[in-house]
Amino acid sequence: MxxxxxxxxxxxxxxxxxxxxxxxxxxxxxxxxxxxxxxGGNIYCQETEGIQVHAYGAHIFHTDQAEIWEYANRFVRFNRFTNAPLARYRDELYNLPFNMNTFHQLWGVKTPAEARARLAVECEKYAYIETPANLEEQALKLGGKDIYERLIKGYTEKQWGRSARELPAFIIRRLPFRFTFDNNYFNDAYQGIPVGGYNKLIAALxxxxxxxxxxxxxxxxxxxxxxxxxxxxxxxxxxxxxxxxxxxEYRSLRFESALLEIPDFQGNAVVNYTERDIPFTRIIEHKHFEFGQQPCTVITHEYPEAFQPGKEPYYPxxxxxxxxxxxxxxxxxxxxxxxxxxxxxxxxxxxxxxxxxxxxxxxxxxxxxxxxxx
Known part of the structure; x- marks a missing residue:
């Protein structure tokens, strides 16, 4: 039957x-x-005071596949949001991904030649590491001490819940360095956020x-x-x-969100906190995904956690x-x-x-x- x-x-x-x-x-x-x-799964949004809050962490649609971009745009209109996160370490701010802005903030260099020369000096100190045995050795060999200790070590250890010396080297096989003043995190040709949030995309599908x-x-x-x-x-x-x-096995996440009666908290959608003793990995300010002009704002602290039954599995x-x-x-x-x-x-x-x-x-x-x- x-x-x-x-x-x-x-x-x-x-x-x-x-x-x-x-x-x-x-x-x-x-x-x-x-x-x-x-x-909607993990791209579900909760509307708060006209702000589309990404309930399960920041989701930025990006792709280099023209046919996928065209497919997604059949269902919803995308805005021009460009992901340009910041990293905060000991009250200093650094641009991500690693680019000329980052190198200037780290070392005061102003030209690509100066940045390449300084990076070579930093990496030369770890030339003795022929085959990295763990993530720490791999990161030091690729980027040197300053980049590793300020921008990689603490964030990565929080994310995975263990020392970088206990993590396999393959997690960070390469570090993307840009010798231009370009803060766009993704290299993809197409990028944006659905106008009105991801729920509209799922509803249309x-x-x-x-x-x-x-x-x-x-x-x-x-x-x-x-x-x-x-x-x-x-x-x-x-x-x-x-x-x-x-x-x-998975790693999980916990989110703590708050509505603040101020128009702007951090001036950017995503700010990573890279110090190990700060328990959360980043703060998301959701209104910036859609260039919101609301008189209030919603922020979310993101905490990595061990996965247990009942929690959401995020990272395999x-x-x-x-x-x-x-x-x-x-x-x-x-x-x-x-x-x-x-x-x-x-x-x-x-x-x-x-x-x-x-x-x-x-x-x-x-x-x-x-x-x-x-």
């Missing part, structure tokens, strides 16, 4: 929304469910598609499975298989142990052809929004080809 839906999409985040949109365009009946009480919120697929799997012929699962792949081989720990564990789960997934696995949690990866969109589109194209062949 034909089931009620062609596809059950578990997760109303960006990946699931793009897939469901494409399936619906092809005439497929889709049901999208999410265990949260809102759609899911328009006309049935969405049920506060529904946990894993708590009543037989019921949900009975509704659709095929399933797209965007949750944690180890949870889908009841942690048969153990838990994949892609070391050798977890990579092997993920591969074991991939083998299990291959034995379930009626279930598609997609998204950052199911693929155990950190993915930018453009790559998330592109991967969802690719998965649908593959799925559509299967339909045509059958």
């Amino acid at each position: 034909k089931k009620e839906y062609d596809y059950l999409v578990v997760g109303a985040g960006l990946f699931g929304a793009v897939f469901a949109h494409e399936a619906a365009l092809a005439g497929k009946r889709c049901l999208v469910i999410d265990k949260r009480n809102h759609a 899911l328009e006309g598609i049935e969405v049920r919120l506060s529904c946990n697929y894993l708590e009543d799997r037989p019921y949900w499975d009975s509704l659709a012929d095929r399933i797209l699962f965007t949750g944690c792949i180890d949870a889908f298989f009841d942690y048969r081989y153990g838990h994949l 720990v892609n070391d050798e142990k977890n990579t092997r564990l993920f591969q074991s789960y991939q083998q299990l997934a291959a034995a379930h052809p009626q279930v598609l696995f997609g998204g950052r949690l199911a693929q155990y990866t950190y993915a930018d929004m453009d790559d998330t969109m592109a991967t969802a589109l690719q998965l649908w194209k593959k799925e559509y080809q299967r339909i045509l062949e059958h």
